[in-house]
Amino acid sequence: MLKMPNLEVHQPDAVKHDTKVSAQDVNVYYGEKHALQNVSVNIPDRSVMAFIGPSGCGKSTFLRCINRMNDTIPIAKVTGKIIIDNQDIYDPSLDVVQLRARVGMVFQKPNPFPKSIYENVAYGPRIHGLSHSKADLDEIVGASLEKAGLWKEVKDRLNDPGTGLSGGQQQRLCIARAIAVNPEVILMDEPCSALDPIATAKIEELIDELRQNYCIIIVTHSMQQAARVSQRTAFFHLGTLVEEGNTTDIFTNPKDQRTQDYITGRFG
């Protein structure tokens, strides 16, 4: 019998939140390849949900369904329903630009625009017409950087290029850029995989704070990270959602043999 790894698990909140995102029978095909099979899951608001699983199992694919980023891949085909606040986001009448303003995304590798720190954050509000004056925009930029925990570090050099920041700062800048358009859901695809442990700790701390106001979905290859930041966890394997539940339960009492094998380090 394998021993459970000694994982410190974040206690789930006492309050149970309403479902924010609900996926029903989602299938994704890349040409002939059936990359995601019949995934159904409910993701609660104001909490962090982690997707774990061996690489290539479809975590990113599923995440990118939630803001329809897969639309940019010509061979990708998505079936099924994803409902955010009672609205099917694959409904033809829904505008994808509007959706992406509601569902922000932070990518694996920090990807600030090669522009100033200020411009990076101001870009989203500007294209969506969220500000009516320079003062408005300054306000939004300041507040977003503040929320992303970056304000103190960059307030004196807002006009310096965003690409000149350290990796961890760049990733927090990307988070600030995402929250500047006031989203409801924030998707994060392995946001710490390119960062050192100290920068990782800062981002995790930040995620924990952002949980108060947003529905956060994070893909991670680190089970420790999932255990530290998330309240619910979903385990993916070979394109299927194997098991989903409270993070504590998944890590201490998995129901499926594959989940158990994965978290005990048998594969992945």
Added chain:
Amino acid sequence: MAVDTIPGSLPGPASGNARDKTNAAIQKSIRRRYAAERRFKIYGVAAILFGLAFLAVLFWSIISTGYTSFVQSSFKLDVLLDRSVIDPSGQKDPNALRSADYTLLARKALATALGADTANRRDMREVGQLLSRDVDVEIRNEVLANPSLIGKTIPVWVLASGRVDNLLKGQLDRDLPAAVRKISDQQLAWIDKAEAEGRLVKRFNTGLFTNGASSNPETAGIGVALVGSLFMMMTVLLLAVPLGVAAAVYLEEFAPKNFWTDLIEVNINNLAAVPSIVFGLLGLAIFINFAGLPRSASIVGGLVLTLMTLPTIIIATRAAIGAVPPSIREAALGVGASKMQAISHHVVPLAMPGILTGTIIGLAKALGETAPLLMIGMVAFVVEYPTSPMSPSTALPVQIYMWATSAERGFVERTAGATLILLALLICMNLFAVILRRKYERRW
């Protein structure tokens, strides 16, 4: 496992003897590898030296023939603007002023300066042969600009004849018999005298840059051709850049990947390799025979060069756009930018240095292009500056081509001189492209 690499030896931990053998074998192969590396370096250096040597020969031959074209022999004359010759009626009628015999005035002034007998017709003819055949133009322009000068004596610099120029530049051997060198002993004496008095000097040749075509080498210049080339470059810039960039952006970002776009892509790449004369034929058929545009007009040349430059710009732009990392596109789309916004706010600005570099290189190629322009009849003898892209003009490389067909020494040096100017322009453009690329080169 080094042992595995030695054929015939057994795998596994080597005994002392086997170990020595292995080491020896490795040593030998290392020596061989280093020798191969050295040989390769030598080949490389030899190839580069070979290329440089050719370049040096090329530049040496052009510069040594061409540098003399940047100066031109001129006489300093005090010309009496004789009222009885210029304006006998005294009415300052512009037509009369225009057709007066200024050559005579110049001859008289030179004869007086040289101490020749102005009454002796043979002397006067010989004096006249020292002056450029276009000498009247310079004096006439002075008079027309300021008719109040009539009756006064004014100092002017006038061009010496091509033969005098050759002599001064050492291109004509003064020890040849008079009949062969086509300068009489009397003329030779006069030339020496004028030179000694500082009356005959080699001055900077502004005419080379401002004059148009001429049958006399001393007054032939590339000015008109430069303006023609400028018109063509503007046409290319105005047409090829927007068309090329739009085509590239569409192909790279919007077009579906299917048989038709593949076909288009292959054809664009092929077009870039099509010999330029083919574009000339196309231009002749379409723009002149079908659309009825005037022959020898710079607009037609510009259109043909546009066709020729388009593939270059499309290919360069596509490469530049393709080099913008997808993460930037994703970032823009991720905050809710539309596809068009992601492209126009981020992708194209980031690709701009590459686009500009490609454009400048395309323009440089077009500037030096000759063959298609010959096809559309741009080989005209154009004296007047073109006033619009529709008026007759030539292009710089075509002017060089036309001069290259003349045997006269003055045209030979002008051929090389104009080539130098063309090369200088091309080097400047390429340098500009390199500087742009260096300045905006990004590390992601």
